[in-house]
Amino acid sequence: MHRLYLLIIILFLSVVMTAQPADARVDYHYYKTALVHKSKENYADAVTDFNIFLRDNPEHLKGIYFRGYCQLYIDEYEGAIEDFKMLMKLDPTSIDGSFGAAQTSYKSGNYKKAETYYNKTLQLNKFHVPSYNDLGLTYCELNRFGQALQSFQEAIRIDSNFAMAYCNAGAARYFNQDQANPVRKDMQEAKDLFTQALERDDELFIAYYNRAAVNYFMGEYQESLADINRSILLQPRNAMCYFYSGVIYQKMGKSGRAMNEFKKAVKLNPDLPFPYEVMGDIAKESGDFVLAQTHYERAAAAGDAKGDSYKGLMDYRVAEMYALNDDLPAMYAALNRAKALGVFDYRKVYTEFLTSKSFKKHFKEDRFRKFTKSISKAKKTGDFLDPSMRWFRMQQGAMQYR
Numbered sequence: 001m002h003r004l005y006l007l008i009i010i011l012f013l014s015v016v017m018t019a020q021p022a023d024a025r026v027d028y029h030y031y032k033t034a035l036v037h038k039s040k041e042n043y044a045d046a047v048t049d050f051n052i053f054l055r056d057n058p059e060h061l062k063g064i065y066f067r068g069y070c071q072l073y074i075d076e077y078e079g080a081i082e083d084f085k086m087l088m089k090l091d092p093t094s095i096d097g098s099f100g101a102a103q104t105s106y107k108s109g110n111y112k113k114a115e116t117y118y119n120k121t122l123q124l125n126k127f128h129v130p131s132y133n134d135l136g137l138t139y140c141e142l143n144r145f146g147q148a149l150q151s152f153q154e155a156i157r158i159d160s161n162f163a164m165a166y167c168n169a170g171a172a173r174y175f176n177q178d179q180a181n182p183v184r185k186d187m188q189e190a191k192d193l194f195t196q197a198l199e200r201d202d203e204l205f206i207a208y209y210n211r212a213a214v215n216y217f218m219g220e221y222q223e224s225l226a227d228i229n230r231s232i233l234l235q236p237r238n239a240m241c242y243f244y245s246g247v248i249y250q251k252m253g254k255s256g257r258a259m260n261e262f263k264k265a266v267k268l269n270p271d272l273p274f275p276y277e278v279m280g281d282i283a284k285e286s287g288d289f290v291l292a293q294t295h296y297e298r299a300a301a302a303g304d305a306k307g308d309s310y311k312g313l314m315d316y317r318v319a320e321m322y323a324l325n326d327d328l329p330a331m332y333a334a335l336n337r338a339k340a341l342g343v344f345d346y347r348k349v350y351t352e353f354l355t356s357k358s359f360k361k362h363f364k365e366d367r368f369r370k371f372t373k374s375i376s377k378a379k380k381t382g383d384f385l386d387p388s389m390r391w392f393r394m395q396q397g398a399m400q401y402r
Contacts, residue, residue, distance in 0.1 A: 027056070031063055034070075043070040047079075059090055068100050077108040095121045095128060106134065111141045129159045136168055145176035166197035167207045174214065187218050205234040212244060221252050239269035247278060255282060271303030273310065280317060293321040312341030313349065320358035328362075335371060344375040 034049035050067035054060060068083030081104045087097030102117030118135040121128055136151035152169035155162055170193030177186040194211035197204055212227035225248050232241045246261030259282070262275035280295030299305060300314035319334035344350045353359070354372070362368045 026060075028053075031057075031060075034063075034066065038066060038070055041073075043073045046070045047074070047076070061087065061091060061096075064090075065096055065100070068104075072100070072104050072107065075107075077104055080104045081108075093124065095124045095131075098124065099128070099131060102131070102134065102138075106138055106141075111138050114138045115142070127158055129155045129162060129165075132158070133162070133165050133168060136165075136172065140168075140172060140175065145172050148172040149176055161200050163197045163201035163204050163207070166193050166200065167204060167210060170194040170197065170207075170214075171210055174210075182217065184218065187214050190214050191218075203234060205231055205238075208234070209241065209244075212248075216244065216248055216251070219251075221248050224248050225252075237268055239265040239272050240274075242268065243272065243275050243278075246275065250278065250282070258282075269304075273299040273302035273305035273314075276302060277314070277317075284321070289321045289324045293318050296321070308341040309343050309346070312338040312343030315341065316343055316349065316353070320356060323358045323362060331362075332367065332371070339371075339375055342378075345378045350375065 030049045030053040034046045034053060037043070037046035037049060047067055047070045050063055050070065054063050054067065057063060064083050064086055068080045068087070071077075071080035071083065081101055084097045084100035084104060087094065087100065089097075091097065098117050098120040102114050102121060105111070105114035105117055115135065115138050118131045118138060121131045122135070125131075132151050132155035136148040136155070139145070139148035139151060149169055149172040152165050152172055155165040156169065159165070170190045173186065173193060174182075174190040177183060191211055191214045194207045194214065197207040198211070201207070208227045208231045212224045212231060215221070215224035215227060225245070228241055228244050228248060231238070232245065235241060242261045242265040246258045246265065249255075249261060250258040259279065262279055265272055265275045276295045276299035280292045280299065283289075283292035283295060296314045296317040300311045300318075305311060305314070315334045315338035319331050319338060322328075322331035322334055338344065344353065353375075359368070
């Protein structure tokens with residue numbers, strides 16, 4: 001997935017193509033072979049043949065357009081952006097250049113540039129629905145969820161049957177709140193948008209997946225399970241579906257079934273950290289602190305556990321296990337690792353630490369007091385904007401409805 005995420009990223013191809021008359025003097029051999037490669041998704045070979053063709057026909061609009069997208073598909077962003085800039089120069093009234101440049105900037109992670117290019121596209125065509133949708137996704141990446149919601153709503157206003165826009169609007173509605181302390185009204189509005197998406201496309205995987213998550217946060221576990229099961233039918237090899245299925249079963253008190261779902265998730269994607277984390281929580285609750293520590297360490301080492309904050313959270317969990325096993329040197333080492341990774345800058349983590357039963361018998365120790373004082377100085381945030389902390393944030397939100 002692009003992120004755990006409540007949004008899906010869709011790249012739309014512009015359908016606006018500038019007419020260009022055929023020239024009998026032009027040799028179209030390499031142009032045609034490039035199109036064949038493109039149709040077979042052999043994008044690198046297509047770029048090679050487009051290069052040969054454009055060497056002799058440097059202002060051929062369709063050649064530049066198709067080469068730009070072929071380069072985008074193989075992550076050659078610099079070449080793609082140059083092609084789309086050339087289109088803007090050669091045909092400033094067409095949206096092909098600015099829209100392609102916006103998509104390239106978005107995919108390369110340059111969201112500010114993407115915002116500029118999407119707005120330029122909308123200046124040229126104020127009814128271009130894909131630009132409103134993609135601009136909304138860009139605002140989400142910039143953590144400007146209110147603007148994102150407005151952009152998705154504009155896409156819906158123009159095309160009331162655009163299912164994905166409803167789905168994205170639902171996700172933006174969820175995120176456009178105090179995510180550490182969500183309100184049921186906000187959750188319900190997000191859920192309603194996902195439902196409207198499914199009324200327009202009853203096979204839209206991400207809408208079932210999103211609605212399952214919101215139902216889970218609201219404590220509506222049977223509805224959540226029904227949605228995630230539909231998601232599994234649509235994408236049976238998506239590891240996150242089985243992970244969510246597991247946490248739903250866990251909340252329903254079916255720990256055995258939950259463990260089976262987590263095992264399916266890590267079998268499909270061994271690099272997914274969250275199943276290991278929740279298996280650690282289950283082991284901790286059962287009193288097997290050594291097994292819990294093993295699971296937390298596997299979560300931190302998982303290939304998709306890329307954020308420092310998440311690794312810090314797992315160090316904090318490991319510190320709890322050392323505390324419960326009275327291994328104080330290892331406990332302080334783990335706490336200091338967590339501190340260095342900034343996890344105590346999150347208000348929820350800091351508050352949990354101060355009330356943790358795992359450290360209760362160490363609260364009065366001088367060294368523990370000094371550590372607590374050292375982490376109290378940093379400015380605390382409740383935003384959880386680091387994507388690696390999304391599951392922690394979601395768990396916190398779900399606690400409001402248990």
